[in-house]
Amino acid sequence: MKKIKLRVPATVANLVCGFDILGMAIHEPYDEMEFKLLDTPEIIIKHKDSFDLPEDPSKNVAGIVLLKIQENLQLTNGFEVTIHKHIKPGSGLGSSAASAAGAALGANALLGNILSKDEMVHFAMFGEELASGVRHADNIAPCIYGGITLVKSTTPIDIIPLNAPDLFVTAVHPQVEVKTSDSRQILKKSISLKSAVEQWGNIAGLVAGIQKNDIPLIGRSLNDVIIEPVRSILIPKFDEIKKESLAMGALGGGISGSGPSIFMLSETKETAEKIAVLMKTIYDKINIESYVYVSKINPIGIEVIEENL
Amino acid sequence: MKKIKLRVPATVANLVCGFDILGMAIHEPYDEMEFKLLDTPEIIIKHKDSFDLPEDPSKNVAGIVLLKIQENLQLTNGFEVTIHKHIKPGSGLGSSAASAAGAALGANALLGNILSKDEMVHFAMFGEELASGVRHADNIAPCIYGGITLVKSTTPIDIIPLNAPDLFVTAVHPQVEVKTSDSRQILKKSISLKSAVEQWGNIAGLVAGIQKNDIPLIGRSLNDVIIEPVRSILIPKFDEIKKESLAMGALGGGISGSGPSIFMLSETKETAEKIAVLMKTIYDKINIESYVYVSKINPIGIEVIEENL
Numbered sequence: 105m106k107k108i109k110l111r112v113p114a115t116v117a118n119l120v121c122g123f124d125i126l127g128m129a130i131h132e133p134y135d136e137m138e139f140k141l142l143d144t145p146e147i148i149i150k151h152k153d154s155f156d157l158p159e160d161p162s163k164n165v166a167g168i169v170l171l172k173i174q175e176n177l178q179l180t181n182g183f184e185v186t187i188h189k190h191i192k193p194g195s196g197l198g199s200s201a202a203s204a205a206g207a208a209l210g211a212n213a214l215l216g217n218i219l220s221k222d223e224m225v226h227f228a229m230f231g232e233e234l235a236s237g238v239r240h241a242d243n244i245a246p247c248i249y250g251g252i253t254l255v256k257s258t259t260p261i262d263i264i265p266l267n268a269p270d271l272f273v274t275a276v277h278p279q280v281e282v283k284t285s286d287s288r289q290i291l292k293k294s295i296s297l298k299s300a301v302e303q304w305g306n307i308a309g310l311v312a313g314i315q316k317n318d319i320p321l322i323g324r325s326l327n328d329v330i331i332e333p334v335r336s337i338l339i340p341k342f343d344e345i346k347k348e349s350l351a352m353g354a355l356g357g358g359i360s361g362s363g364p365s366i367f368m369l370s371e372t373k374e375t376a377e378k379i380a381v382l383m384k385t386i387y388d389k390i391n392i393e394s395y396v397y398v399s400k401i402n403p404i405g406i407e408v409i410e411e412n413l
Numbered sequence: 414m415k416k417i418k419l420r421v422p423a424t425v426a427n428l429v430c431g432f433d434i435l436g437m438a439i440h441e442p443y444d445e446m447e448f449k450l451l452d453t454p455e456i457i458i459k460h461k462d463s464f465d466l467p468e469d470p471s472k473n474v475a476g477i478v479l480l481k482i483q484e485n486l487q488l489t490n491g492f493e494v495t496i497h498k499h500i501k502p503g504s505g506l507g508s509s510a511a512s513a514a515g516a517a518l519g520a521n522a523l524l525g526n527i528l529s530k531d532e533m534v535h536f537a538m539f540g541e542e543l544a545s546g547v548r549h550a551d552n553i554a555p556c557i558y559g560g561i562t563l564v565k566s567t568t569p570i571d572i573i574p575l576n577a578p579d580l581f582v583t584a585v586h587p588q589v590e591v592k593t594s595d596s597r598q599i600l601k602k603s604i605s606l607k608s609a610v611e612q613w614g615n616i617a618g619l620v621a622g623i624q625k626n627d628i629p630l631i632g633r634s635l636n637d638v639i640i641e642p643v644r645s646i647l648i649p650k651f652d653e654i655k656k657e658s659l660a661m662g663a664l665g666g667g668i669s670g671s672g673p674s675i676f677m678l679s680e681t682k683e684t685a686e687k688i689a690v691l692m693k694t695i696y697d698k699i700n701i702e703s704y705v706y707v708s709k710i711n712p713i714g715i716e717v718i719e720e721n722l
Contacts, residue, residue: 125613254617264617264621264630293607295604297600300612305433305565307613311616311621
């Protein structure tokens with residue numbers, strides 16, 4: 105029986121000034137997904153975790169992606185998927201994108217790699233639609249492509265893979281709930297042209313810095329004058345964590361996705377680990393449980409860890 | 414006597430979606446500037462052209478730059494500059510920036526190259542201030558650095574040189590007056606977040622395309638949803654010229670600076686020249702005199718054509 109096991113990474117969308125366009129894959133946390141190709145047309149979803157996610161394929165993020173692939177490709181085969189989810193739903197670290205992108209890539213591998221990356225993105229977006237009502241690729245794109253990606257458009261799909269600078273990422277997930285819907289509603293519908301120009305100068309600088317591997321330029325460009333000042337008020341201790349992280353040597357950082365996770369980029373593992381301790385300490389003090397992850401920017405995205413094809 | 418002769422190129426600021434941040438040097442049109450280092454502290458400006466520009470150094474764009482350099486460096490020397498201006502003032506092709514940047518680079522060469530590029534930009538901005546009231550570097554930066562530049566900040570000066578893709582530029586200067594002040598006042602002070610996100614996706618795509626030398630990506634990103642729809646109404650036949658140029662194979666283009674010049678980028682000289690004929694024909698039909706220039710993106714900026722140092 106054809107089978108494959110994947111390591112599917114967390115992702116950081118809305119990369120500081122790159123609201124709605126830039127996303128980044130990291131190494132930690134990650135989900136594990138095991139796929140079997142079935143001779144019968146069933147889609148079977150098994151969750152080996154404690155998040156109580158639905159196992160009915162039409163209500164499951166991975167399941168809906170597999171159903172769409174099966175339908176679109178008129179397959180007589182089915183799939184069994186066992187998901188060990190470690191990326192917590194609602195963390196802002198791309199939990200639903202991991203299930204969706206993992207499903208698309210796993211099915212594709214079992215079918216002999218007949219889909220392009222953009223076709224996998226296309227199918228995976230049905231999972232995001234189920235999870236949040238929006239067919240976006242902000243997290244799916246870096247999960248499938250690896251590194252840092254620019255989602256220039258989803259209709260048609262136009263994903264631009266950028267370089268993956270050799271930087272460390274510290275991410276903290278405080279156990280508070282920030283609803284994506286609240287996080288979106290709080291945004292102003294109009295902004296000043298002056299702020300917009302400042303923002304696009306930073307975006308241009310960030311993309312140039314990533315492509316030129318100019319780390320100080322990346323640092324100078326990690327500045328969001330539009331979204332972060334509004335959204336960060338929903339995240340306890342955001343300002344303190346950011347200020348202290350920068351003082352410790354972080355290049356910059358911000359809200360991961362629509363929160364509540366926060367991430368910081370650093371040039372060295374030492375700095376990234378110091379920042380991890382700082383983040384945990386700050387949340388411990390106010391009795392908010394938190395999970396902290398340190399890893400590098402992930403240039404690969406989803407990785408195959410076992411296969412029998 | 415130390416002397417130097419420079420070829421100082423026209424520049425295109427506000428590069429489509431890169432309003433206020435991206436500029437590009439071209440080869441045609443260009444000014445010629447001849448400098449002599451004087452033993453006496455005079456600043457002498459001579460204009461060998463028909464634009465009736467002031468020759469009093471404190472009222473002349475090149476003159477004010479030389480005065481500032483002289484004052485700041487406490488020079489006992491002076492300069493004589495003869496300017497053959499071919500870039501028409503008010504064209505939107507960086508005429509004042511050419512005088513200002515040329516003055517900074519010419520003086521620097523005569524003084525033994527003691528200034529950095531950013532210091533030259535600093536001094537040249539006094540010329541732009543005299544010309545337009547604003548100390549901007551949108552045209553000065555590409556004139557001094559060459560190629561395409563990102564002006565991330567002017568306080569402090571933070572110029573990021575980008576690559577210069579191997580593309581042809583067609584620029585047309587219709588003989589109509591568009592005042593920079595009108596062109597600025599017509600802009601909306603606030604814009605929708607939705608348009609801003611679309612714009613910064615295009616900017617990110619354009620910078621990525623330039624750095625990756627991905628010409629189709631550059632083409633897909635040359636799209637300004639904020640400034641052009643408003644400003645282009647001040648420029649006769651803008652929409653027709655753009656539409657027809659794209660139909661002829663242009664990658665994209667838009668308003669040069671704040672107009673009235675229009676530019677288009679093409680992959681081949683043949684396409685660029687066809688577009689030149691098109692532009693001229695369209696303006697001839699409505700009895701607007703126009704000047705058309707075809708050249709490549711200029712990777713060097715200002716060039717020394719004669720020197721005796």
